[in-house]
Amino acid sequence: MSSNDPIQDLFDRALSSVPVVGLPSPSSLHQRIRQRQSRIRLSTMSIGALAIVVLAVVLVAGPATSPAYAVTLYPGSAGSVAAAQLPADQRVMTARLRAIGYPNAKVEVKKGALVVTNGPKDLSEPSSLLTSSPELLIRSVRCYSGVQSGPLSMRKLPATCSNAKFDVPMSGTPASGFSQPRVLTDPALSKFATTTPSQDAASPDSSALLPILKGGKDVTDRYLVGPTLLTLSSKVASAKVTHAAIAGGWLIEVRLNRSESILWDRVAKAYFHRQLAIDLNGVIVEAPLIEPASASFSSFDGQMQLLATTKNSAYDLAAALTSGPLAVPLIDHPGTYYSPPDHDLQFVSSKVGWIVDYNNSIVGTTDGGRHWSTVYQGTHTKTGGGFVRNIDFVNASHGWALLNYEGLISTSDGGHTWTNAREPSQGPIMNYDFVTGDVGWALTSNGVLLRTLNGGVDWKRFPAPALGTSLCATPSGTVWLGIGGSGNLYRLNEGRWMLSLAGTESPGPPENSVPPQTPRPAPWISCAGSTAWLLYGYGEGAGSMPYTVERTMNAGRTWKVVTSSQVTPSVPLSTPGRFATIDDFGETASGGAWLTGYCGPCDTGKAEVAVATGTSRFTDFSLSISLRIHAQPIGSFFINPLVGWVNIQENQVTTIGNPVPNAPIKYEIESTTNGGRTWHVVDADFRE
Numbered sequence: 001m002s003s004n005d006p007i008q009d010l011f012d013r014a015l016s017s018v019p020v021v022g023l024p025s026p027s028s029l030h031q032r033i034r035q036r037q038s039r040i041r042l043s044t045m046s047i048g049a050l051a052i053v054v055l056a057v058v059l060v061a062g063p064a065t066s067p068a069y070a071v072t073l074y075p076g077s078a079g080s081v082a083a084a085q086l087p088a089d090q091r092v093m094t095a096r097l098r099a100i101g102y103p104n105a106k107v108e109v110k111k112g113a114l115v116v117t118n119g120p121k122d123l124s125e126p127s128s129l130l131t132s133s134p135e136l137l138i139r140s141v142r143c144y145s146g147v148q149s150g151p152l153s154m155r156k157l158p159a160t161c162s163n164a165k166f167d168v169p170m171s172g173t174p175a176s177g178f179s180q181p182r183v184l185t186d187p188a189l190s191k192f193a194t195t196t197p198s199q200d201a202a203s204p205d206s207s208a209l210l211p212i213l214k215g216g217k218d219v220t221d222r223y224l225v226g227p228t229l230l231t232l233s234s235k236v237a238s239a240k241v242t243h244a245a246i247a248g249g250w251l252i253e254v255r256l257n258r259s260e261s262i263l264w265d266r267v268a269k270a271y272f273h274r275q276l277a278i279d280l281n282g283v284i285v286e287a288p289l290i291e292p293a294s295a296s297f298s299s300f301d302g303q304m305q306l307l308a309t310t311k312n313s314a315y316d317l318a319a320a321l322t323s324g325p326l327a328v329p330l331i332d333h334p335g336t337y338y339s340p341p342d343h344d345l346q347f348v349s350s351k352v353g354w355i356v357d358y359n360n361s362i363v364g365t366t367d368g369g370r371h372w373s374t375v376y377q378g379t380h381t382k383t384g385g386g387f388v389r390n391i392d393f394v395n396a397s398h399g400w401a402l403l404n405y406e407g408l409i410s411t412s413d414g415g416h417t418w419t420n421a422r423e424p425s426q427g428p429i430m431n432y433d434f435v436t437g438d439v440g441w442a443l444t445s446n447g448v449l450l451r452t453l454n455g456g457v458d459w460k461r462f463p464a465p466a467l468g469t470s471l472c473a474t475p476s477g478t479v480w481l482g483i484g485g486s487g488n489l490y491r492l493n494e495g496r497w498m499l500s501l502a503g504t505e506s507p508g509p510p511e512n513s514v515p516p517q518t519p520r521p522a523p524w525i526s527c528a529g530s531t532a533w534l535l536y537g538y539g540e541g542a543g544s545m546p547y548t549v550e551r552t553m554n555a556g557r558t559w560k561v562v563t564s565s566q567v568t569p570s571v572p573l574s575t576p577g578r579f580a581t582i583d584d585f586g587e588t589a590s591g592g593a594w595l596t597g598y599c600g601p602c603d604t605g606k607a608e609v610a611v612a613t614g615t616s617r618f619t620d621f622s623l624s625i626s627l628r629i630h631a632q633p634i635g636s637f638f639i640n641p642l643v644g645w646v647n648i649q650e651n652q653v654t655t656i657g658n659p660v661p662n663a664p665i666k667y668e669i670e671s672t673t674n675g676g677r678t679w680h681v682v683d684a685d686f687r688e
Contacts, residue, residue: 071123072446073114073131073330085327089114092323096130099319114330129316133325136232137204137279138267139225141168141287145189145209146221153191159207162188170273189224200282204228212284223284225277230267232260235325239318250314254304254321261302272297343390345635345647352396354415355635355647356388358667362401364415369645369669369682375415398437400456402429408456424450424459435475443468465490465497469522480532482522489523491556500556526587530555533593535585547582553591563618588638596633611676613641621676623648645671
């Protein structure tokens, strides 16, 4: 073996994260690493994954660092911020930016926020490693559990397995070599809810039932883990990034500080030949067996190696680890969680519509979705610039599209020609809504409300009661504005702002929301005439997203809770809580609305749309899906209470629900003409 092959060294020194049945060969493990290079989010191979030597190979993937830009970052803490905390973050952020190649970046403290100029755009991404303080919690694995099923137990989560036969055993090392333990799943744990990230963060010294990410997608298996044994990575002595001997891989060679090195050796030695879990933000990213092929424990000498799938994410993580923790975490919007749906499917009549397709193109149809043709081709840059985020058409001629990092483009001829991208001088647009070919409203990334009277050529700041997060406008001049932090909803009518719904009047964030929701989130808003619908989403984690839907039919004079994942009945009625995560949401006019969502492993062989027709509850309707197909609605739209479309992403799965290797992803367009009661396929293999 070459001394310059660090990956081979990982395999030779230890085998970790072994599968329950069958130990993969080093060559197959190498192949699995190669298959991960295209993924763009933190992922893990769960049990049956990767070999490590020191702690775990954490696969870190994030948005690539982009060219110079300006971003405003606010304290992410729900409480008050001490006077010294932002200046401390200023020093840490400056060091991090210099470490990743932005020596001219300027970090200033202004009006309770950090303003970063000449820095990377992806500082505003929630997944940015530069705006957080990564910590790895080391926990012991006690037993395995499948997904939560059946009636939910209200009892306290047990600290041990229900029977000794389910305990995770130690590995043996007979003369013939490494002996892999066989472990059974504890069925008693299936009745308990998954520990949420906020609960995990609040109680690191308690036992937890944590999910394992499979391929960075659906959460399936879970581990019962003990209290945190050790917290690592708040600050390391050094972190060196080198290119790994695999395609697209990058190694972060970390050396712990002396005190953490001693502590890690102490824990690893105590759990020699046993399994530990690596807990990052409430998710197990690795679960290694400690030196299972060795007869005796040997010190790790304070070293660990982390694997990143992109160069930028490797350098970002290294910078975050070596610069030390932030005094307070940073976010790109004050005090709230807000992730609005990207509206990428829209119709203006029963025949004419557009969709943002899988190839980053805008394609149009004039026959109700049976045939499509490209009207705009987006770009594919390494930094994500030019990516088409969403579209907004007000009629068959006038429409707009928001391009990532570039601004709005517009068309006045149905998409045959488009203007160049424009960004307002007040800041990049994050949310927008046009009501005519000339009049539109927008919110910048800093929450500033803007209005245009010439189709987006010029924008002017419009007075607002607070910095906004979400908005919806109508042709009559009514504007709804959601405020992050308070959860308040304001209504603009005849030039005057009125508080229509206080955030404290909604059912409110559940105790286990993600992240902790002491500040209230701004709602998603969909409106038409005097009707408005609100969806309060309390963050997504461990495969679920608590939510509440409210609506008014009298311009905000009264509001009614239509449904909530926190109350009964929820959506859909037949299987409460089946929509673990809401994907899209909108009104259908005449007091109606619709929801689409997904539930990871629930959606094999079926997919559903929930529709409310002016009543106080939603009803779910099944789409036409073949068996052994994992289906997820990724775009929906109704032009009235009866007529609507949905774009479904379909993946082939095996009889036990695993993805079929190398099987193509298919997109299918279905439509309804009776309010969702029945659906029929209009394009079985959507391509332009």
